[in-house]
Amino acid sequence: MGDLKAKIVAAVAKDLEKIEGRLEANLTPELALVREIGGHILFSGGKRLRPLLCVLLYRSLGGRDAFVYDVAGIFEFLHAATLIHDDVVDEALRRRGKAAAHTLFGAAEAVLTGDFLLARSLNLAARTKNPEIIATIARITEDMAQGEIEQLRNKGNLGISEASYDRVIERKTAVLIAGACKTGALLAGAGEGAVEAATRYGRELGMAFQMADDLLDYTEDEKTLGKKPGADLREGKATLPLIHTLASGDAPLCAFLKRIAGTDFTEADFLRAREGVIGAGGLDWTLKRAKRHVQEACLALDNLPGGEEREILALLAEYALGRRH
Amino acid sequence: MGDLKAKIVAAVAKDLEKIEGRLEANLTPELALVREIGGHILFSGGKRLRPLLCVLLYRSLGGRDAFVYDVAGIFEFLHAATLIHDDVVDEALRRRGKAAAHTLFGAAEAVLTGDFLLARSLNLAARTKNPEIIATIARITEDMAQGEIEQLRNKGNLGISEASYDRVIERKTAVLIAGACKTGALLAGAGEGAVEAATRYGRELGMAFQMADDLLDYTEDEKTLGKKPGADLREGKATLPLIHTLASGDAPLCAFLKRIAGTDFTEADFLRAREGVIGAGGLDWTLKRAKRHVQEACLALDNLPGGEEREILALLAEYALGRRH
Numbered sequence: 001m002g003d004l005k006a007k008i009v010a011a012v013a014k015d016l017e018k019i020e021g022r023l024e025a026n027l028t029p030e031l032a033l034v035r036e037i038g039g040h041i042l043f044s045g046g047k048r049l050r051p052l053l054c055v056l057l058y059r060s061l062g063g064r065d066a067f068v069y070d071v072a073g074i075f076e077f078l079h080a081a082t083l084i085h086d087d088v089v090d091e092a093l094r095r096r097g098k099a100a101a102h103t104l105f106g107a108a109e110a111v112l113t114g115d116f117l118l119a120r121s122l123n124l125a126a127r128t129k130n131p132e133i134i135a136t137i138a139r140i141t142e143d144m145a146q147g148e149i150e151q152l153r154n155k156g157n158l159g160i161s162e163a164s165y166d167r168v169i170e171r172k173t174a175v176l177i178a179g180a181c182k183t184g185a186l187l188a189g190a191g192e193g194a195v196e197a198a199t200r201y202g203r204e205l206g207m208a209f210q211m212a213d214d215l216l217d218y219t220e221d222e223k224t225l226g227k228k229p230g231a232d233l234r235e236g237k238a239t240l241p242l243i244h245t246l247a248s249g250d251a252p253l254c255a256f257l258k259r260i261a262g263t264d265f266t267e268a269d270f271l272r273a274r275e276g277v278i279g280a281g282g283l284d285w286t287l288k289r290a291k292r293h294v295q296e297a298c299l300a301l302d303n304l305p306g307g308e309e310r311e312i313l314a315l316l317a318e319y320a321l322g323r324r325h
Numbered sequence: 326m327g328d329l330k331a332k333i334v335a336a337v338a339k340d341l342e343k344i345e346g347r348l349e350a351n352l353t354p355e356l357a358l359v360r361e362i363g364g365h366i367l368f369s370g371g372k373r374l375r376p377l378l379c380v381l382l383y384r385s386l387g388g389r390d391a392f393v394y395d396v397a398g399i400f401e402f403l404h405a406a407t408l409i410h411d412d413v414v415d416e417a418l419r420r421r422g423k424a425a426a427h428t429l430f431g432a433a434e435a436v437l438t439g440d441f442l443l444a445r446s447l448n449l450a451a452r453t454k455n456p457e458i459i460a461t462i463a464r465i466t467e468d469m470a471q472g473e474i475e476q477l478r479n480k481g482n483l484g485i486s487e488a489s490y491d492r493v494i495e496r497k498t499a500v501l502i503a504g505a506c507k508t509g510a511l512l513a514g515a516g517e518g519a520v521e522a523a524t525r526y527g528r529e530l531g532m533a534f535q536m537a538d539d540l541l542d543y544t545e546d547e548k549t550l551g552k553k554p555g556a557d558l559r560e561g562k563a564t565l566p567l568i569h570t571l572a573s574g575d576a577p578l579c580a581f582l583k584r585i586a587g588t589d590f591t592e593a594d595f596l597r598a599r600e601g602v603i604g605a606g607g608l609d610w611t612l613k614r615a616k617r618h619v620q621e622a623c624l625a626l627d628n629l630p631g632g633e634e635r636e637i638l639a640l641l642a643e644y645a646l647g648r649r650h
Contacts, residue, residue, distance in 0.1 A: 034470075107414075115440075116467055119464075122459075134459055138447040139448060141441075141447070
């Protein structure tokens with residue numbers, strides 16, 4: 001897995017550098033505090049996956065203008081805005097191994113900086129003067145807000161169905177990644193079929209990504225995650241490993257999981273929960289579903305022109321499954 | 326003043342009805358909860374001033390398409406989004422005589438519904454396919470977020486200057502009203518001069534409006550305001566009446582005001598503060614400055630075509646000074 005990551009990073013190093021430069025240049029609030037709060041989340045080791053996808057799709061479909069690096073930033077600004085708001089909403093204390101913005105700067109400041117970043121992303125979208133791109137960005141934001149609200153309402157409800165989980169992760173994660181890919185294709189002036197293939201690749205990759213992310217909370221340790229494992233279970237958030245276990249596990253296990261979910265349980269309790277989830281096939285099922293989405297993503301790539309970019313996009317899909325953080 | 330209001334309302338009744346209809350039609354989240362929270366603030370007796378201005382400017386500059394009623398809604402959605410976020414930020418309990426959304430539905434739900442409304446307003450903007458309109462809307466949102474943050478940072482700082490106050494109210498109030506007017510003009514396909522005049526009218530009106538609003542907190546009673554008077558002083562928020570008083574009042578008065586600002590003072594203390602502010606000319610000065618902005622707004626109207634719409638716009642400017650809520 002380390003090899004795969006190194007291979008991808010080497011192939012896109014120049015792109016990442018340019019993305020970084022335009023992110024810095026385009027984060028230009030008038031208030032120093034907004035730069036500080038925005039910068040706290042924007043420049044704290046994000047992988048820039050979303051902008052990178054936008055750039056790769058753009059270039060794979062023949063785009064050659066450096067303006068794509070500005071446009072690609074939209075998806076990092078949007079992502080940062082929702083992370084800031086989510087951390088306020090979830091009262092999360094840590095993000096990417098650092099203190100969450102609202103704990104350092106205040107919830108009010110964090111909410112308003114999130115608003116600024118949302119607006120900034122739409123401002124960048126407006127610069128494309130492409131109504132379809134602009135509508136895509138606005139629509140993503142609506143979907144994400146609704147996905148987050150639905151997830152919030154589901155909290156503490158361990159009886160949610162796999163279909164309901166799918167709907168939430170599609171809205172809160174997959175639409176943004178799909179939007180980044182779609183925008184790259186639209187900006188390149190691609191035809192309808194290619195735009196659709198790019199969007200589908202992004203959506204499937206996004207689903208796989210979120211499922212892999214939800215796995216990590218059961219499989220990784222605090223050092224790798226940058227926060228305590230078991231956070232979802234502790235918050236009473238039912239993700240796929242738990243949903244599958246509750247649907248197929250035996251009665252004592254389910255009773256135990258329901259009893260500790262949403263409480264500040266001990267590490268021993270978490271280890272027991274994890275054993276149960278593994279035993280009931282919760283992790284295997286989640287990995288299997290994530291793999292299926294990766295396969296779908298790769299099938300979508302078949303409808304895009306071959307070349308270096310497409311190879312990297314395929315590597316990224318593979319990487320989605322094995323990543324550690 | 327009642328006569329003036331009745332005259333305006335009669336002249337714009339049909340427009341208000343159409344604005345209302347399109348607001349209802351365009352608030353279409355997939356989640357019932359988002360409709361409930363959004364509807365709670367959107368349909369609680371707002372005056373629809375911002376959409377109305379957009380419609381009036383559009384028509385005064387020759388626009389005739391009913392699509393303007395959809396576009397006009399942008400400014401009510403944006404306004405509602407910022408009110409919801411502001412109430413979370415200020416921990417306000419009441420809004421328009423009703424419980425603030427976050428106290429009924431939770432802060433997290435309120436933040437996310439605000440995000441949805443922001444996105445919805447940008448979605449409507451995208452439907453115009455007019456890059457200048459879209460950029461205007463995105464820019465407004467950035468400005469408003471920064472204005473709110475600056476205001477928040479100023480809280481408890483009674484030493485802020487009149488210039489700093491001007492900058493905050495321009496960003497948090499005037500840019501939105503100016504944007505509504507500018508968008509009406511742009512949508513009508515007006516020339517640069519007319520667009521500029523419309524924008525200037527809106528900005529001056531917005532400044533007057535906020536100053537008049539800041540007066541109300543010192544002059545009106547709880548019944549008229551829908552919340553306790555003296556809220557700004559209680560929050561430690563220095564608005565123009567207080568800023569002027571602290572700059573020109575005598576030492577014992579200033580010491581008293583500084584002592585009670587930001588505390589949960591008694592009604593007797595508030596009455597004493599109000600007497601002091603009146604005595605030091607704080608209300609007179611604020612009214613004088615608001616009047617000057619109204620005059621500037623009316624001067625800007627001279628650069629727009631004559632007709633019924635322009636007359637109503639002049640009445641609205643006059644009304645800004647005398648309104649009660």
